[in-house]
Amino acid sequence: MKATKRALPLLPLRGIQVFPYMVIHLDVGRPKSIAAMEEAMVQDKQLLLVTQKDPRIDEPESGEIYQVGTVAEIKQLLKIPGGTMRVLVEGLARGRIISIEKTDPFYLVDCEEYEEGKAEENAEIEALMRGVISQFEQYVKLSKKIPAETVVSIVTVEDPGRLADLIGAHLNLKQEDKQRLLEAVALPQRLETLYVFLSRELEILEVERKISIRVRKQMEKTQKEYYLREQLKAIQKELGERGEEEDEARAFRERIAKAKLPDEVRQKAEREAERLGKMPPMAAEAVVVRTYLEWLLALPWNKVTEDRLDLDRAEQILNEDHYGLKKVKERILEYLAVRKLANKMKGPILCLVGPPGVGKTSLAKSVARAIDRRFVRISLGGVRDEAEIRGHRRTYVGALPGRIIQGMRQANSKNPVFLLDEIDKMSMDFRGDPSAALLEVLDPEQNNSFSDHYIELPFDLSHTMFITTANTTHTIPRALLDRMELISLPGYTEEEKLHIGRKFLLPKQLKEHGLKPEQLTLSDNTIKGIIREYTREAGVRNLERSIASLCRKAAREIVQGKKEKIHITSRNLNVYLGPPRFRFGVAQKKDEVGVATGLAWTEAGGDVLSIEVSLMSGKGNLTLTGQLGGVMRESAQAGYTYIRSQAEKLGIVENFHEKQDVHIHVPEGAIPKDGPSAGITMATALASALSGRPVRSDVAMSGEITLRGRVLPVGGIKEKVLAAHRAGIKTLILPEESRQDLDEIPRHVRRKLNFVFVDNMDQVLKHALVG
Numbered sequence: 077m078k079a080t081k082r083a084l085p086l087l088p089l090r091g092i093q094v095f096p097y098m099v100i101h102l103d104v105g106r107p108k109s110i111a112a113m114e115e116a117m118v119q120d121k122q123l124l125l126v127t128q129k130d131p132r133i134d135e136p137e138s139g140e141i142y143q144v145g146t147v148a149e150i151k152q153l154l155k156i157p158g159g160t161m162r163v164l165v166e167g168l169a170r171g172r173i174i175s176i177e178k179t180d181p182f183y184l185v186d187c188e189e190y191e192e193g194k195a196e197e198n199a200e201i202e203a204l205m206r207g208v209i210s211q212f213e214q215y216v217k218l219s220k221k222i223p224a225e226t227v228v229s230i231v232t233v234e235d236p237g238r239l240a241d242l243i244g245a246h247l248n249l250k251q252e253d254k255q256r257l258l259e260a261v262a263l264p265q266r267l268e269t270l271y272v273f274l275s276r277e278l279e280i281l282e283v284e285r286k287i288s289i290r291v292r293k294q295m296e297k298t299q300k301e302y303y304l305r306e307q308l309k310a311i312q313k314e315l316g317e318r319g320e321e322e323d324e325a326r327a328f329r330e331r332i333a334k335a336k337l338p339d340e341v342r343q344k345a346e347r348e349a350e351r352l353g354k355m356p357p358m359a360a361e362a363v364v365v366r367t368y369l370e371w372l373l374a375l376p377w378n379k380v381t382e383d384r385l386d387l388d389r390a391e392q393i394l395n396e397d398h399y400g401l402k403k404v405k406e407r408i409l410e411y412l413a414v415r416k417l418a419n420k421m422k423g424p425i426l427c428l429v430g431p432p433g434v435g436k437t438s439l440a441k442s443v444a445r446a447i448d449r450r451f452v453r454i455s456l457g458g459v460r461d462e463a464e465i466r467g468h469r470r471t472y473v474g475a476l477p478g479r480i481i482q483g484m485r486q487a488n489s490k491n492p493v494f495l496l497d498e499i500d501k502m503s504m505d506f507r508g509d510p511s512a513a514l515l516e517v518l519d520p521e522q523n524n525s526f527s528d529h530y531i532e533l534p535f536d537l538s539h540t541m542f543i544t545t546a547n548t549t550h551t552i553p554r555a556l557l558d559r560m561e562l563i564s565l566p567g568y569t570e571e572e573k574l575h576i577g578r579k580f581l582l583p584k585q586l587k588e589h590g591l592k593p594e595q596l597t598l599s600d601n602t603i604k605g606i607i608r609e610y611t612r613e614a615g616v617r618n619l620e621r622s623i624a625s626l627c628r629k630a631a632r633e634i635v636q637g638k639k640e641k642i643h644i645t646s647r648n649l650n651v652y653l654g655p656p657r658f659r660f661g662v663a664q665k666k667d668e669v670g671v672a673t674g675l676a677w678t679e680a681g682g683d684v685l686s687i688e689v690s691l692m693s694g695k696g697n698l699t700l701t702g703q704l705g706g707v708m709r710e711s712a713q714a715g716y717t718y719i720r721s722q723a724e725k726l727g728i729v730e731n732f733h734e735k736q737d738v739h740i741h742v743p744e745g746a747i748p749k750d751g752p753s754a755g756i757t758m759a760t761a762l763a764s765a766l767s768g769r770p771v772r773s774d775v776a777m778s779g780e781i782t783l784r785g786r787v788l789p790v791g792g793i794k795e796k797v798l799a800a801h802r803a804g805i806k807t808l809i810l811p812e813e814s815r816q817d818l819d820e821i822p823r824h825v826r827r828k829l830n831f832v833f834v835d836n837m838d839q840v841l842k843h844a845l846v847g
């Protein structure tokens with residue numbers, strides 16, 4: 077190859093090789109390089125571009141620059157801000173540095189320029205060229221980094237030297253390798269070098285490709301498995317084979333087939349099971365469907381227990397469980413007799429009304445036992461949401477059937493005795509009226525297809541015997557009340573309680589506590605003592621509790637070995653139960669002025685209360701204290717007005733209302749009181765205070781007063797009489813019209829009390845005031 081010697085300014089390059097025929101932009105900033113360029117511009121615009129070995133060095137020495145570079149011509153020069161120049165250069169030919177002439181202000185070198193030009197064609201070069209081209213094409217295919225047009229323009233180059241340079245420039249080679257290519261001046265050698273590089277690059281690319289394929293395969297594997305599983309499922313389905321969820325659905329279908337459900341229910345259940353089979357087992361919806369199916373299967377759609385309507389046996393059982401309550405038991409037996417004759421359970425619903433602890437719940441349980449039916453009880457106290465009766469729709473999260481259906485599931489037969497406890501304590505609010513739903517439950521005309529929102533299928537409640545309980549009737553909605561037959565249990569007298577305690581509660585509690593009858597004995601007086609001093613109630617709940625408490629204490633002493641037998645008398649009672657809680661005989665001990673005893677009705681039975689009146693000099697104000705309700709306040713006003721109008725007749729100072737303030741107080745102020753029935757009592761206390769005549773302490777009274785002094789009837793007479801009896805009252809003043817209410821009071825109680833029936837206030841005062 078021809079070489080010409082010449083002197084040229086040198087431009088050291090960092091990290092880049094420029095090949096002949098290459099046109100490239102270079103940014104030049106180093107002062108020496110700029111000086112070299114300026115020199116070139118003054119001369120023939122040519123300079124030598126040589127790569128420095130370490131690109132980090134700013135002022136390379138002669139040994140730090142490669143020997144071979146490219147002679148290039150400056151095509152364009154552009155100053156850019158910051159003192160750098162951008163030059164466009166075109167490589168012309170290879171050049172080798174022979175010597176460095178000077179290094180300041182720029183490198184000037186003597187070099188040999190090798191003329192690029194047509195080499196002579198021979199077979200070897202031709203073979204090498206073909207090899208290089210085919211290798212390059214393969215390289216492009218694998219690396220995918222060089223655009224197709226470039227490839228076409230490169231492989232059509234005919235000059236072998238130029239071809240090698242172009243390909244070399246496009247390869248992703250290290251700096252040393254590019255330099256080696258640049259230094260390969262002779263042609264066959266240059267092509268050979270390139271050939272080696274290409275082969276090596278191809279090999280690397282091939283390995284890269286394999287690695288990437290392997291990685292991709294691993295990643296795809298999990299996806300593939302999922303995909304295959306899905307396909308498998310589809311195939312199984314085609315072949316009629318079952319998957320996991322199908323298994324569950326099938327199990328449900330088998331249970332449905334065995335369950336003897338009514339047609340409608342069965343169809344619905346089958347539809348749901350079908351749906352379940354199509355759902356992925358973990359789906360939230362599947363849980364809902366599963367629970368729903370469990371409910372459908374668990375309900376006693378067709379299960380009934382055999383009734384035993386043997387009245388003699390029923391009577392015997394009722395008597396076994398409860399003392400007294402003669403009327404109630406008779407009523408229940410009549411009811412059962414009608415059912416036996418009519419052979420169906422339609423008819424009014426029994427409602428047992430009475431204070432707590434009189435045996436309403438246990439009576440209902442006893443009825444179930446008497447006719448051999450299952451017993452369930454739900455309490456309606458505090459129920460204020462229709463959904464509690466009728467359930468929530470299944471679309472609600474955590475929806476469940478209402479209490480009725482829950483009770484039926486618990487009963488596991490569709491004809492249980494179903495006790496709806498505390499029906500009077502149900503209330504309503506914005507969430508709907510539970511009593512409307514209850515109406516549907518209790519109505520014999522429509523309860524054969526009771527619809528629960530959750531179950532969505534009609535359930536037959538017509539075989540169920542509903543019994544309800546209440547403490548009072550006036551909070552029960554009218555419509556409900558109409559459906560029910562009321563049986564009232566007013567409470568027990570002391571004698572009855574004594575009997576119940578001895579014959580029923582004590583044996584029951586002894587048994588529950590694992591005591592033998594001889595291990596704990598109570599005398600009659602002890603039980604009476606408990607009744608009088610530790611309880612004040614219409615029922616026997618606290619009596620039972622106190623007896624249970626004695627049993628516990630006895631059990632402990634026996635187990636600890638302190639004693640073998642325990643006998644409790646009225647003397648040592650307080651050792652076991654603590655100091656007495658109530659004073660027996662709350663009636664006033666002596667006749668007093670301004671204090672009268674009234675009778676009150678509460679949900680817990682009757683009670684006595686004393687009303688106090690006090691006078692102070694003032695301006696005729698009337699003060700009422702003791703948590704009195706509106707009706708009671710008005711009643712007090714009416715009494716006051718009446719006494720004023722009768723002042724003269726009663727011997728009261730005429731214009732007392734101008735000079736005296738009156739204060740009426742009803743003790744136990746923490747308990748709210750209301751109602752008109754204390755009217756005559758307040759008037760009596762007033763008359764006594766104003767006239768100075770004392771009220772007889774053994775007299776109690778109840779009745780409403782009018783402005784004219786008429787006495788009107790009041791309710792709860794039975795409970796009030798029993799309470800008066802408990803409290804040791806001798807004479808009772810009651811409205812004339814309440815006379816017939818006395819029938820239901822046990823004769824021995826009636827015999828002990830002196831009843832005075834009155835029409836007007838004059839009569840009341842005549843009997844109540846002393847003298």
Ligand code: ADP
Binds near residue numbers: 437439576
């Ligand atoms: P209620 O439902 O009216 O509030 P319960 O039925 O809970 O009252 O009765 C309380 C307890 O008193 C029960 O253990 C019950 O057996 C007992 N009891 C109530 N009345 C009688 C009775 N007449 N004879 C025997 N035990 C009774």
